Amino acid sequence: MNPRLPSPRILLGPGPSSVSPAVLQSAATAPIGYLDPELFELLESVRNDLRLLFGTSNAFTIPLTGTGMAGMECCLANLIEPGDRVVIGVNGFFGGRMVEIARRLGAEVTQVDAEWGTPLEAGMFLPALKSSSPVKVVACVHAETSTGVETSIAPIAELAHSNGALFLADAVTSLGGMPVECDKWSVDACYSATQKCVGAPPGLSPITISDRAMAAMEGRSKGASHWYYDWKLLRGYYDAPHAYHHTVPINLYYTLAAALNEIKTEGLEERFRRYREVSAQLLNGLEEIGVLPFAAEKCRLPSLNTVVIPDSVTDEAGLRSALLREYGIEIGGGLGALKGKIWRIGTMGAAATPRNIVLLLAALRLLLKR
Amino acid sequence: MNPRLPSPRILLGPGPSSVSPAVLQSAATAPIGYLDPELFELLESVRNDLRLLFGTSNAFTIPLTGTGMAGMECCLANLIEPGDRVVIGVNGFFGGRMVEIARRLGAEVTQVDAEWGTPLEAGMFLPALKSSSPVKVVACVHAETSTGVETSIAPIAELAHSNGALFLADAVTSLGGMPVECDKWSVDACYSATQKCVGAPPGLSPITISDRAMAAMEGRSKGASHWYYDWKLLRGYYDAPHAYHHTVPINLYYTLAAALNEIKTEGLEERFRRYREVSAQLLNGLEEIGVLPFAAEKCRLPSLNTVVIPDSVTDEAGLRSALLREYGIEIGGGLGALKGKIWRIGTMGAAATPRNIVLLLAALRLLLKR
Numbered sequence: 079m080n081p082r083l084p085s086p087r088i089l090l091g092p093g094p095s096s097v098s099p100a101v102l103q104s105a106a107t108a109p110i111g112y113l114d115p116e117l118f119e120l121l122e123s124v125r126n127d128l129r130l131l132f133g134t135s136n137a138f139t140i141p142l143t144g145t146g147m148a149g150m151e152c153c154l155a156n157l158i159e160p161g162d163r164v165v166i167g168v169n170g171f172f173g174g175r176m177v178e179i180a181r182r183l184g185a186e187v188t189q190v191d192a193e194w195g196t197p198l199e200a201g202m203f204l205p206a207l208k209s210s211s212p213v214k215v216v217a218c219v220h221a222e223t224s225t226g227v228e229t230s231i232a233p234i235a236e237l238a239h240s241n242g243a244l245f246l247a248d249a250v251t252s253l254g255g256m257p258v259e260c261d262k263w264s265v266d267a268c269y270s271a272t273q274k275c276v277g278a279p280p281g282l283s284p285i286t287i288s289d290r291a292m293a294a295m296e297g298r299s300k301g302a303s304h305w306y307y308d309w310k311l312l313r314g315y316y317d318a319p320h321a322y323h324h325t326v327p328i329n330l331y332y333t334l335a336a337a338l339n340e341i342k343t344e345g346l347e348e349r350f351r352r353y354r355e356v357s358a359q360l361l362n363g364l365e366e367i368g369v370l371p372f373a374a375e376k377c378r379l380p381s382l383n384t385v386v387i388p389d390s391v392t393d394e395a396g397l398r399s400a401l402l403r404e405y406g407i408e409i410g411g412g413l414g415a416l417k418g419k420i421w422r423i424g425t426m427g428a429a430a431t432p433r434n435i436v437l438l439l440a441a442l443r444l445l446l447k448r
Numbered sequence: 449m450n451p452r453l454p455s456p457r458i459l460l461g462p463g464p465s466s467v468s469p470a471v472l473q474s475a476a477t478a479p480i481g482y483l484d485p486e487l488f489e490l491l492e493s494v495r496n497d498l499r500l501l502f503g504t505s506n507a508f509t510i511p512l513t514g515t516g517m518a519g520m521e522c523c524l525a526n527l528i529e530p531g532d533r534v535v536i537g538v539n540g541f542f543g544g545r546m547v548e549i550a551r552r553l554g555a556e557v558t559q560v561d562a563e564w565g566t567p568l569e570a571g572m573f574l575p576a577l578k579s580s581s582p583v584k585v586v587a588c589v590h591a592e593t594s595t596g597v598e599t600s601i602a603p604i605a606e607l608a609h610s611n612g613a614l615f616l617a618d619a620v621t622s623l624g625g626m627p628v629e630c631d632k633w634s635v636d637a638c639y640s641a642t643q644k645c646v647g648a649p650p651g652l653s654p655i656t657i658s659d660r661a662m663a664a665m666e667g668r669s670k671g672a673s674h675w676y677y678d679w680k681l682l683r684g685y686y687d688a689p690h691a692y693h694h695t696v697p698i699n700l701y702y703t704l705a706a707a708l709n710e711i712k713t714e715g716l717e718e719r720f721r722r723y724r725e726v727s728a729q730l731l732n733g734l735e736e737i738g739v740l741p742f743a744a745e746k747c748r749l750p751s752l753n754t755v756v757i758p759d760s761v762t763d764e765a766g767l768r769s770a771l772l773r774e775y776g777i778e779i780g781g782g783l784g785a786l787k788g789k790i791w792r793i794g795t796m797g798a799a800a801t802p803r804n805i806v807l808l809l810a811a812l813r814l815l816l817k818r
Contacts, residue, residue, distance in 0.1 A: 082489075082490075083477060084477065084478070084480045084484070084486045084487075084490070085480075085486060086478065087478065087479075087480045087481070087484070089479065089480070089481060091481055093695060094479045094481065094482070094695060094698070096478065096479070097478065097479060102476045102477075102478060103476050105475035105476050105699055106472045106473050106474075106475050106476040107453060107454065107472075108454070108456065108457065108466065108467065108472060109457075109459065109464045109466070109467060109643070109649050109650070110454045110455075110457045110459070110778075111457070111459060111461055111464065111778045112464070112650075114454070114457070114772070114778065116454045116455060117454075119452075120452075120454070143514060143515060143518070143651070144513060144514055144518075144676065145513060145694045145695045145696075145697070146694070146695065147675075147676055147693070147694040147695075148513070148514075148676050148694070151674070151675050151676045178675065179675045182671065182672070182673050182674075182675055183673060184673075271695070273479070273695055279479050279697065279698065279699040280479070280482075280695040280696065280697050280698060280699075281513070281651055281697030281699070281700060301552065302552070303552050303553060303554075303673050303674075304521070304552075304673075304674065305517075305521050305548065305549045305552055306514065306517055306518050306521045322783070323517070324515045324516070324517040324518070325463060325464060325515045325516065325517075325641070325643055325650045326515075326650065327515070327649065327650050327651030327697075327700070328464070328649065328650060329475055329649040329650075329651070329699075329700075329703070330651060330697070330699075330700070333699070402484070408480075408481045408484065413692070
C-alpha cells in the first residue's frame with residue numbers, strides 16, 4: 079500500500095542537487111512545535127551558519143519558508159512600493175523574472191540588458207541611474223542559473239549606493255558554492271535556496287537583509303501587500319520573544335542544519351575547490367567528446383556548467399530523457415531563449431563527485447553515438 | 449559534529465501534530481528533479497487523494513508550497529482586486545487574519561462578528577450582503593483553531609452564491625479530521641495544511657479551487673500582485689505539459705503521499721471516529737480533574753479541544769512549560785483575546801491515541817496539584 083519509491087537519481091541538473099545520506103536522514107527527525115525552545119536553539123545555530131555563508135553580520139538572516147523564487151518575491155515585495163523606480167540587470171532568465179515580479183508590484187522598472195551568456199557590468203547601469211528621478215533599488219543576479227555566468231556584483235552595488243539606491247542580489251546558485259560576501263560587497267538584500275550548492279532538499283530560501291534595507295522597508299508610506307513574506311512580521315517570529323506568524327517547516331530546518339554542518343566540516347574554501355575541480359573535470363571530459371562550453375571562461379560558474387548542444391544532436395530532449403531513464407542521471411535543458419541550444423549541468427551538493435562525472439561522461443559518450 | 453537532535457515530543461498542541469514512523473521515514477527519500485516524470489506520477493496520486501479529502505472533483509487541487517497561512521494569502525490574493533467588496537466572518541483569531549490580509553490586498557472588507565467560542569451563522573451575513581454594492585467574496589473559517597469551534601459553512605456558501613458572491617473557506621484544522629465536502633457545500637476555494645489532521649510535517653498547504661473561482665481570477669481587470677502564488681502560473685506547472693515555475697519541495701511531497709496513504713488505509717470515516725473518541729476521552733478525563741470545555745458541545749471540533757484554564761492556575765505558561773520539559777508533551781495556549789484564558793489541546797495525526805491522552809491526563813493531574 080505504500081506509494082512507489084522513486085528511482086535512484088544522480089542530480090546533475092540546475093537543481094535540486096543530490097543530498098548526502100546524513101542530510102537526508104535528518105529529514106526523518108520527529109517534528110517539534112513552532113514555539114518549542116529547542117526549535118529556537120536550532121534556529122539560532124542555523125541563522126549563524128547562514129550568516130557565515132552570506133558573509134554578513136546582518137541580524138535579519140533567516141531560512142524563509144518557500145523556495146528561491148519565494149525569496150526573490152519576498153525581497154522585491156518588501157523593498158518596492160507602487161511607483162518606485164527600480165533598475166534591474168538582465169543577462170538571463172532569472173533577471174527577467176525579477177523584472178516580471180517588480181512590475182507586478184507596481185514598480186517603474188528600467189531593464190539593463192546584457193547578452194545572455196555574458197556578465198553584467200557596472201557601467202551598463204550608469205545611464206539608468208543618471209536619469210532625473212531617483213532610483214530606489216538596483217538588482218541583479220550574482221550567478222545566472224540559466225546561462226552559467228557570474229556577474230561581479232560589488233561594483234554594481236557600489237554604483238547603486240553612490241546614487242542613493244539599495245542593492246539586491248540573487249545568490250540562488252552561488253551561496254555555498256563560491257564566495258558570497260554581502261557585507262564586503264555592500265549588498266542590502268540577498269536571497270538564495272537550499273537545494274543547490276548548500277546541499278539540502280528544496281523548500282527553504284535563506285535570505286539576509288541589511289539594517290539599511292530594513293529601515294527602507296519600515297519607512298514605506300504603505301505596508302507591503304504581502305503578508306506571508308512581510309519582513310516585519312517574520313522578524314517578530316524569528317527574533318525573541320517569538321510571536322506566532324506561521325508554522326515553520328521544521329523537518330526542512332533539520333535538513334538545513336545538517337547541510338550547514340557538513341559545509342562547516344568540509345570547510346567553505348574546500349567546498350568551493352571541490353566544485354571548481356569537478357567542474358573542470360566535467361568541461362575537460364566534455365570537450366573530448368566535442369561538447370563545448372557556452373559561457374566564457376572568465377565568468378563561468380563552478381556550480382552550474384552550460385554547454386552548447388552539438389549540431390549532431392537532433393533530439394536533445396530525447397537524449398536527456400534517455401540519460402535519465404537508462405542511467406538515472408538528470409541534467410537540465412536551456413531556459414527561455416536558450417531552450418534547445420544549451421545543456422545545464424550542475425556540479426553542486428553531494429552530486430559533485432569525480433565518480434558521478436566519470437559516469438555522466440561515459441553515458442553521454444554512448445548516447446551521442448546513437 | 450552533528451546538530452543536536454531534538455528531545456522526543458508528543459505533539460498535542462494546535463499543530464504541528466506528531467507524525468507516524470512511516471510518514472517520517474518517507475521524508476528521507478532521495479529527492480528527484482522538479483520535471484522528473486516520476487514526480488508527476490507521484491503528484492497525480494497526491495492530487496487525487498487530496499480531492500478525496502476535500503470532497504471535490506476540482507481540477508485545480510494542489511499541495512501549495514508553504515503552510516496554511518500561505519494557502520490563506522494565496523486564495524485571497526487571487527480572488528481579490530483592490531476595491532473589491534469582501535465579507536468575512538470572524539469568530540476567532542484566524543478569521544481576523546483573513547480580514548488583515550484582505551485589507552492589505554486593497555479589499556473593502558465588511559467584518560461579520562460572532563462571539564469567540566461560538567459558530568458563525570448564515571443569517572449574520574445577510575445585512576452585509578443586502579447592501580447596495582455587490583460583494584465579490586464571502587469567506588470564513590470552517591474549524592477555528594483559536595477557539596475549537598466548527599461553523600456550518602454550507603448555509604453561508606449558499607447565501608453567498610444566491611447573492612452572486614464566491615465562497616472561500618479555511619479548512620486548516622478540519623481537512624482529514626472531519627467531513628469537508630467542497631462540492632456538496634459549494635465551496636469555491638478552500639485551503640488547508642498538512643501538519644494537523646492530515647498527519648504530515650508542516651510545509652505544504654493543500655488548496656482546491658472551483659472552475660467558477662478560476663474563471664473569476666481569469667476575468668480580473670489586472671493580474672494578481674502575487675507571483676509565487678499566482679493560480680495561473682501554478683496551474684501551468686502542475687498540469688501537463690508542466691512549465692517550470694519554482695522548484696517544488698519534493699521531500700515534503702513524499703511525506704504528504706505517505707500520510708494520504710495512511711489515511712486511505714485507516715479509512716476517512718474511521719479516522720474521524722478515532723479523533724472523536726480520543727477527544728471524548730480527553731474531555732471526560734479533564735472534567736474529572738476540574739478542567740472544563742470552552743466551546744459548546746454542539747459546535748466542538750473533534751481535532752482541537754479548547755478548555756478553560758482553572759482559576760487555581762496562576763502561571764499557565766509555566767505549567768505548559770513544565771509539561772513540555774518534564775513529560776515531552778506540547779499543548780497550546782490561547783491566541784489573541786483568549787491568551788491566558790484557555791488551553792488548546794489537539795487530538796490530531798499520529799498523536800491522537802488513547803495512550804497519549806492517559807499520559808497527558810496523569811501529567812496534568814500532577815502538575816495541577818503543585
